Amino acid sequence: MDRPRGGAGVNGLLVAAGLMVAGLWASGVFAADTPAAPTASPGETLTSIDLPAEVDAPAERVTPPGPTIGGCTVFPASNAWNQDISQLPIHPRSAQMIATIQSIGGDDLHPDFGANPDYGIPYIVVPEDQATVPIAYDAYGDESDPGPFPIPLDAPVEAGSDAHVLVVQQGTCTLFELFAASPTTRGWQADSGAKWDLTTGALRPIGWTSADAAGLPILPGLVRYDEVASGVIRHAIRVTFSKTQRGFILPATHFASSDGNPNLPAMGQRLRLRADYDISSLTGEARVIAVAMQTYGLIVADNGSNWFFQGATDPRWDDDDLNQLKRIPGTAFEVVDTGPVRVG
DSSP: OOOOOTTOOOOHHHHHHHHHHHHHHHHTTTOTTOOOOTTOOTTOOOSOEEEOOBTTBOOEEEOOOOOEETTEESSOTTSGGGOOOTTSOBOTTHHHHHHHHHHHSOOBOEEOOOSSTTSSBOOEEEOTTOOOBOEEESSOGGGSOOSOBOOOTTOOOOSSSSOOEEEEETTTTEEEEEESOEEOSSSEEESEEEEEETTTOOOOOTTOOOSSTTSOOSGGGSBOHHHHHHTOOOSOEEEEESSOOSOBOTTOOOOOOOOOOTTSOOBTOEEEEOTTSOOTTOOHHHHHHHHHHHHTOEEEEEEOSTTEEOBBOOTTOOHHHHHGGGGOBGGGEEEEOOSOOBOO
16 A cells, blocks of 8 residues: 655644544534534534424434444444435536546456455454554554554454454444554554544544555445345445545545646545446345445545455355446446545
């Protein structure tokens, strides 16, 4: 994973301003179409509707369901990862950006996971009393969260050079992620690492990386078998492109490119499968994933192969189902406008 320092060297005033904006994103203030009751205080974000009963009707109580892992909600319902982007405006440079992506190569959608355990990114859930171990960083310790982390020495490591390790701790509902990780006799060695409060979704400091080049968490963007088997995915999906722009869009906090071409996707850029693209022929797992791409879309998280999107390692995946998605061209997508590109 290529990750130059990006926007890490910003002055104190800019960091403070960036953190304030990042906090607003994490809290959901910038989420679109968030319902607000007439009695809501200024800036309050509601995640449920609890209306009183009328004379001829019972009270209506609707709580938007969201992704959960290990008994933990994966970020608030209003978080950018869980935001329905199907009605958000198309980016004014969408056509040029899609054309630029397509010109680079690898122009069809590609699930980067399947029944083969060599593909996909594994994760585990550990109990609240899981023993912690020290973490030593090689490359990006100044932008990483210090250990110790509750990561077992036998935790699964992603196959390949990225070697991600993802762990959710029950009880605390904290997500721990490592990049380029390997176990030692006492703990873990990694290039970078981050921890995430799943109850708040608070962002990384502006300019900081994470276990992913964009400074984003990895697990919330993985397609997981259990949610697909349930018939619905309620979050954005992690995607990579071979060339990205020098910049990021919140909730991303870091970039990994020196190319200022505005027609390249930035880290954190959102794309969605067009509503007019016919998915009626898709079946099974492919259909569920395609619907999610129309509703929650993709989020650019790293440099990698064009249009590769990631899922969790699981032997239950049906490769024949997933292979249907490889027929979807990149031209079936559009870029969504979710905010300005930043460099710090």
